[in-house]
Amino acid sequence: MTDATPTAAATAVRLHGHEGLVADLSSDQRSFKRVSWGKAMMWIFLISDTFVFGCFLVAYMTARSSTVTDWPNASEVFALHVGDTELPLLLIAIMTFVLISSSGTMAMAVSSAYRKSRRTTALLIGLTAVLGASFVGMQAFEWSKLISEGVRPWGNPFGAEQFGATFFMITGFHGTHVTIGVIFLFIVAWKIANGSFDRDGTSWLSRGAGDYESVEILGLYWHFVDLVWVFIFAFFYLW
Amino acid sequence: MTDKAFSETVAAQDAPDTHGQQHPLKLYFAVWGLLFVLSALSYMVDYAGLQGLLRWSLILAFMFAKAGLIIAVFMHLAWERLALAYAILLPPLAVLVFMAIMSIESDYTLDTRATEFSAP
Numbered sequence: 001m002t003d004a005t006p007t008a009a010a011t012a013v014r015l016h017g018h019e020g021l022v023a024d025l026s027s028d029q030r031s032f033k034r035v036s037w038g039k040a041m042m043w044i045f046l047i048s049d050t051f052v053f054g055c056f057l058v059a060y061m062t063a064r065s066s067t068v069t070d071w072p073n074a075s076e077v078f079a080l081h082v083g084d085t086e087l088p089l090l091l092i093a094i095m096t097f098v099l100i101s102s103s104g105t106m107a108m109a110v111s112s113a114y115r116k117s118r119r120t121t122a123l124l125i126g127l128t129a130v131l132g133a134s135f136v137g138m139q140a141f142e143w144s145k146l147i148s149e150g151v152r153p154w155g156n157p158f159g160a161e162q163f164g165a166t167f168f169m170i171t172g173f174h175g176t177h178v179t180i181g182v183i184f185l186f187i188v189a190w191k192i193a194n195g196s197f198d199r200d201g202t203s204w205l206s207r208g209a210g211d212y213e214s215v216e217i218l219g220l221y222w223h224f225v226d227l228v229w230v231f232i233f234a235f236f237y238l239w
Numbered sequence: 240m241t242d243k244a245f246s247e248t249v250a251a252q253d254a255p256d257t258h259g260q261q262h263p264l265k266l267y268f269a270v271w272g273l274l275f276v277l278s279a280l281s282y283m284v285d286y287a288g289l290q291g292l293l294r295w296s297l298i299l300a301f302m303f304a305k306a307g308l309i310i311a312v313f314m315h316l317a318w319e320r321l322a323l324a325y326a327i328l329l330p331p332l333a334v335l336v337f338m339a340i341m342s343i344e345s346d347y348t349l350d351t352r353a354t355e356f357s358a359p
Contacts, residue, residue: 017321018321020320020321020322021320021321021322021325024320024321024322025322031322031326032320032322032323032326033320033322034319034320035319035320035323040323043323043326043327046327047326047327047330047331050330050331050334051330051331051333051334054331054334054337055334055337058334058337058338058341059341061338061341061342061345062341062342062344062345062348063345065342065345065346065349066345066346066348066349066352067349067352068349068352068353068356068357075285088285088286089282089285089286093278093282096278096282097275097278100271100274100275100278101271103271103274103309103313104267104268104270104271104274106313107267107270107271107312107313108264108267111261111262111264111267114261115261216315219313219314220314223309223310223313223314224314226309226313227306227309227310227314230302230305230306230309231302231306233278233281233302234281234298234299234301234302237285238281238284238285238298239295239298
């Protein structure tokens with residue numbers, strides 16, 4: 001066995017902290033110890049997605065700070081009339097709370113998945129999917145409201161022309177991520193409910209025999225979608 | 240230790256940690272609550288109409304606090320080994336360099352537009 005070399009002997013007891021970091025990276029094996037390939041691949045996908053959204057936000061910064069016309073005031077553009085009062089960013093705030101709650105239910109789902117409570121896990125993932133779907137619904141409402149007010153990718157009645165392009169691009173890409181997440185959440189909830197995760201033998205998205213790790217991997221994706229919204233909320237809506 | 244027994248020990252230690260990511264529900268609820276509070280506070284920044292440096296620093300502070308909580312607790316990064324944490328957290332710093340470059344570039348664009356397109 002190639003593992004039983006003096007080098008491997010030095011790492012027989014896993015080091016921690018920065019010594020562990022050096023040992024892991026120089027171990028001449030896989031670097032990410034105690035992490036399955038599925039989880040490592042999801043993280044690497046999420047880093048690439050970080051760059052995609054990072055570039056969108058940098059593009060937005062570049063557009064916004066190079067216009068000679070004033071940028072539309074998000075707090076007024078996204079205000080909602082409730083009765084006689086105008087509440088700034090009300091719908092966006094509700095969307096934020098809905099998405100955070102869906103992240104909370106997802107964390108609960110991962111936790112109950114590792115405790116092997118099948119019914120609770122399926123229900124919590126289903127609840128996460130419903131919250132995610134209502135987020136997408138509110139986003140669709142937001143889009144139609146803005147479109148009916150004349151916001152287009154090439155211009156709008158509120159100020160700088162680039163506002164529409166960046167708004168549709170950034171929230172549209174995020175909404176697409178949420179939608180894809182909702183679809184996968186429903187599929188996984190369904191597969192857990194019908195017992196695919198507990199039966200022997202692998203199937204699509206499940207390794208069977210009580211291995212619930214794909215719930216945690218799906219959770220990573222879902223929390224990332226929430227994470228991206230944190231940045232969009234701060235930079236696009238509040239800034 | 241025989242070679243076989245040794246490699247089995249190493250393999251067991253490096254095996255995916257499928258049972259390790261179990262944390263008290265209390266912790267998740269606490270983070271959930273904190274995220275609600277932090278979101279409410281960042282919303283209040285806009286509602287109160289704060290402006291200037293105070294507004295931006297508060298928005299950024301609440302944003303990083305929320306992002307940190309989500310990554311560390313909900314995504315379990317606080318319990319992963321440093322090799323994975325660094326591989327995830329360090330590359331995005333390149334975006335900050337890109338941001339700095341584009342910030343200089345957009346200043347230049349703004350100056351050019353102000354000079355070339357402004358009414359005489």
